[in-house]
Amino acid sequence: MAKLEITLHEKDGDVTYKQNHITGQKFLDFWELQEKIEKGNLTNVEIITLRVEFIAGLFPNDKLTAEQVLRGLDPWELNNTIQRLDSVILGNEESDEKKEP
Numbered sequence: 001m002a003k004l005e006i007t008l009h010e011k012d013g014d015v016t017y018k019q020n021h022i023t024g025q026k027f028l029d030f031w032e033l034q035e036k037i038e039k040g041n042l043t044n045v046e047i048i049t050l051r052v053e054f055i056a057g058l059f060p061n062d063k064l065t066a067e068q069v070l071r072g073l074d075p076w077e078l079n080n081t082i083q084r085l086d087s088v089i090l091g092n093e094e095s096d097e098k099k100e101p
Helices: 024-040 044-055 066-072 073-092
Strands: 004-010 013-019
Touching: 004 073, 024 044, 024 073, 044 066, 044 073, 066 073
Parallel strands: none
Antiparallel strands: 004 013
């Protein structure tokens, strides 16, 4: 199983995007984004936009854009998806590969 997966609802059905390698740079980018958010000068819309742009940038597929992520997730899926992917980046959620002895 890929370390990162996101399934989007697209015209022709659900499509799952996968990323097997998360770089140290993406880890650093995550923390830079968190610091920017924590400064408190951003609106909720700006925070969601930045987080979705970050999520889209985690996947190598050029077709996966922030707009596509927003269109492909139901509103109630968005926050849970962001939190789940954040947990994987931080190493808090193990992939199936890590769980196996």
